[in-house]
Amino acid sequence: MSDSPLRIHQIREQLRQQLDAGVFDKDHKLPSERQLSELFAVSRMTLKDALSALEAEGLIYREGRRGWFVAVPRLIYNPLSRSHFHRMVEEQHRRADTEVLSIQSELASPELMRVMELEPLTPIERLTRRRSIDGRAVLLVENCLVSRYFPDILKEDLTQSLTELYRQRYGYRNSRSRFDVQPAAAPASVAKALHLSPGQMVLKIIRVNYNQAGELIDSEFEYWRHDAVCIRIDSQCRVETEAILK
Amino acid sequence: MSDSPLRIHQIREQLRQQLDAGVFDKDHKLPSERQLSELFAVSRMTLKDALSALEAEGLIYREGRRGWFVAVPRLIYNPLSRSHFHRMVEEQHRRADTEVLSIQSELASPELMRVMELEPLTPIERLTRRRSIDGRAVLLVENCLVSRYFPDILKEDLTQSLTELYRQRYGYRNSRSRFDVQPAAAPASVAKALHLSPGQMVLKIIRVNYNQAGELIDSEFEYWRHDAVCIRIDSQCRVETEAILK
DNA sequence: TAGTGGTCTAGACCACGGG
DNA sequence: CCGTGGTCTAGACCACTAC
Numbered sequence: 385m386s387d388s389p390l391r392i393h394q395i396r397e398q399l400r401q402q403l404d405a406g407v408f409d410k411d412h413k414l415p416s417e418r419q420l421s422e423l424f425a426v427s428r429m430t431l432k433d434a435l436s437a438l439e440a441e442g443l444i445y446r447e448g449r450r451g452w453f454v455a456v457p458r459l460i461y462n463p464l465s466r467s468h469f470h471r472m473v474e475e476q477h478r479r480a481d482t483e484v485l486s487i488q489s490e491l492a493s494p495e496l497m498r499v500m501e502l503e504p505l506t507p508i509e510r511l512t513r514r515r516s517i518d519g520r521a522v523l524l525v526e527n528c529l530v531s532r533y534f535p536d537i538l539k540e541d542l543t544q545s546l547t548e549l550y551r552q553r554y555g556y557r558n559s560r561s562r563f564d565v566q567p568a569a570a571p572a573s574v575a576k577a578l579h580l581s582p583g584q585m586v587l588k589i590i591r592v593n594y595n596q597a598g599e600l601i602d603s604e605f606e607y608w609r610h611d612a613v614c615i616r617i618d619s620q621c622r623v624e625t626e627a628i629l630k
Numbered sequence: 631m632s633d634s635p636l637r638i639h640q641i642r643e644q645l646r647q648q649l650d651a652g653v654f655d656k657d658h659k660l661p662s663e664r665q666l667s668e669l670f671a672v673s674r675m676t677l678k679d680a681l682s683a684l685e686a687e688g689l690i691y692r693e694g695r696r697g698w699f700v701a702v703p704r705l706i707y708n709p710l711s712r713s714h715f716h717r718m719v720e721e722q723h724r725r726a727d728t729e730v731l732s733i734q735s736e737l738a739s740p741e742l743m744r745v746m747e748l749e750p751l752t753p754i755e756r757l758t759r760r761r762s763i764d765g766r767a768v769l770l771v772e773n774c775l776v777s778r779y780f781p782d783i784l785k786e787d788l789t790q791s792l793t794e795l796y797r798q799r800y801g802y803r804n805s806r807s808r809f810d811v812q813p814a815a816a817p818a819s820v821a822k823a824l825h826l827s828p829g830q831m832v833l834k835i836i837r838v839n840y841n842q843a844g845e846l847i848d849s850e851f852e853y854w855r856h857d858a859v860c861i862r863i864d865s866q867c868r869v870e871t872e873a874i875l876k
Numbered sequence: 877t878a879g880t881g882g883t884c885t886a887g888a889c890c891a892c893g894g895g
Numbered sequence: 896c897c898g899t900g901g902t903c904t905a906g907a908c909c910a911c912t913a914c
Contacts, residue, residue, distance in 0.1 A: 392902070393828070416880060427904045429675070432881090437829040440815040449881045449911050458812065464865060565861040566704065567813055567833060569686040581882075582639070583683040585831060585856075587813060610831075615811040617863065619710060638883070662899065673885045678900090695892050695900045827901075 395424050395434040403443055403454060414444065414452040442611040448579035458614040459517060463563055463589065468545050473517055481516040482543040485524075485577060489531065489538075496528055500592060500603050507531040511542060514577050522612035524574050526605040533601045546602075556595040563591035565615060574607045585610050641670050641680040649689055649700060660690065660698040688857040694825035704860040705763060709809055709835065714791050719763055727762040728789040731770075731823060735777065735784075742774055746838060746849050753777040757788060760823050768858035770820050772851040779847045792848075802841040809837035811861060820853045831856050 402408055414420070421431040435452055438444045444452050459476060473480035492506045502508075508528050515523040527546060529537065533554070540549055550556040568588040575582050589606040648654055660666070667677040681698055684690045690698050705722060719726035738752045748754075754774050761769040773792060775783065779800070786795055796802040814834040821828050835852040 396829070418880085427906090428881095429905095430903055433902080437815065440813075440829055440831045442812075442814065446881085449879095450913085451880065463863070560865050562862070562864040565811060565863075566688075566859070567686075567831070567856040568688065569683065583642070583686055585686045585813070610813040613812070616808070617709070617811075618808040619806050664899085673887090674900095675886095676884055679883080692900085695898095696894085697899065 392430055392434045396437050399438060408454060412454040445611050455611055458612060460616050461613050462616050464617055468547060469515055478517045483514045484542050485512040485514055487511045487538060500600055509537060521578050522609045524577050524607045527602055529602040556601060558593050559596045560594040561591055563589055565589050570607060578609055587613060638676055638680045642683050645684060654700060658700040691857050701857055704858060706862050707859050708862050710863055715761055724763045729760045730788050731758040731760055733757045733784060745836060746846055755783060767824050768855045770823050770853045773848055775848040802847060804839050805842045806840040807837055809835055811835050816853060824855055833859060
């Protein structure tokens with residue numbers, strides 16, 4: 385043991401400078417943990433701690449066993465303007481993709497019954513989709529639709545905005561939404577789909593939507609990579625929304 | 631080395647069961663890391679990883695060098711209903727406290743100028759307060775008020791709701807708010823005030839408030855312990871709010 | 877197959893907390 | 896003061912990715 389080698393905090397500062405200066409990254413991938421730990425003359429565990437701290441700051445992110453990458457600007461997401469994921473992303477000059485991962489008819493789980501205030505044995509459709517920005521998977525969405533409101537919905541193109549589909553195909557307008565936002569650990573299935581380490585933190589958004597008749601027609605569980613999104617709400621929109629509804 | 635000892639995931643499951651069953655905790659403090667690592671026959675580093683995973687799930691939390699504690703229900707926080715922290719907390723049958731940590735007159739920083747769209751050299755008051763629920767520090771709020779709108783405000787009781795103070799003392803009503811919500815790393819000062827480890831993750835809320843004349847009068851930086859809050863927004867409230875304003 | 881990050885060990889010293 | 900968590904080491908094996 386020489387003096388005291390670089391501490392975790394000093395490594396953070398040094399890496400932060402390098403990142404700010406844009407020194408790293410042709411294709412925005414950082415050198416491997418082993419290379420960096422040699423570079424800074426610390427053990428790999430210590431270096432990982434430093435990288436994890438920068439990850440919490442949102443300066444870098446981790447992708448499965450693929451390595452560390454420099455962060456990308458967050459998507460500004462206004463949940464009051466109801467989905468339209470693709471439009472929102474394109475307005476911010478990014479490229480959006482949606483993949484349907486699974487879809488199945490089933491009965492509402494106890495948790496879902498609680499969230500949606502459903503009767504026992506209510507048939508629902510459960511739709512799981514993964515959404516990407518500029519080719520990077522950032523969001524896993526699980527929609528639970530009350531089947532009786534959506535006959536034959538499985539025959540539709542489900543990569544588009546569901547809101548649009550509701551309106552055009554079924555004549556439903558979204559009159560009211562309630563949503564909860566909270567940090568949470570990614571469930572195993574979500575972690576896998578988003579290339580996260582098991583138990584890594586995500587931003588979880590639970591929302592329930594009512595149609596113009598006040599009927600609770602569907603709910604949505606969103607899991608966002610924590611560094612990929614900034615939720616923006618402007619109470620000004622309320623006045624505009626109200627005006628439009630009239 | 632016997633076979634393979636308990637892995638991190640198995641420890642998580644076991645601890646989760648113990649927690650759900652309410653086995654631990656007289657005063658809801660967990661045994662020390664060293665004790666637990668012996669109990670599960672793993673190294674302390676491994677045990678820490680397991681605890682960190684449970685922390686991400688929101689089942690336990692860490693307090694400075696004091697130890698690990700079982701989690702407490704999240705505060706349901708509706709930012710559209712504008713602060714009134716104490717009322718909100720008491721409605722949820724908890725006890726609220728507010729401490730003023732610092733207050734000083736200064737010129738707007740570059741970052742603040744950007745957020746609040748201020749002229750250079752604008753004088754502001756910067757007020758830092760710590761808020762607790764049932765004796766646990768969960769929120770650090772930093773308010774930045776444009777000085778010219780709030781003459782002599784430093785003479786007031788600043789532990790109360792600022793919204794109330796604005797209304798009663800200055801006749802300002804909040805006509806519009808915009809806020810951004812995103813996960814972030816706690817800056818050192820915030821980490822210290824909330825007894826967090828440096829760089830730990832928090833939920834950051836930046837909001838700007840306009841008065842009835844559409845003037846941007848103050849902004850607020852909130853840093854919440856990530857396990858202490860659930861943000862709830864109900865678009866239904868909008869109609870009610872609008873009705874009240876008329 | 878080579879290289880990556882994920883996990884894990886068995887120690888150690890330090891800074892801070894509370895009695 | 897002692898016990899706590901925070902940090903750190905110098906190795907190791909494994910599961911997976913990318914080629």
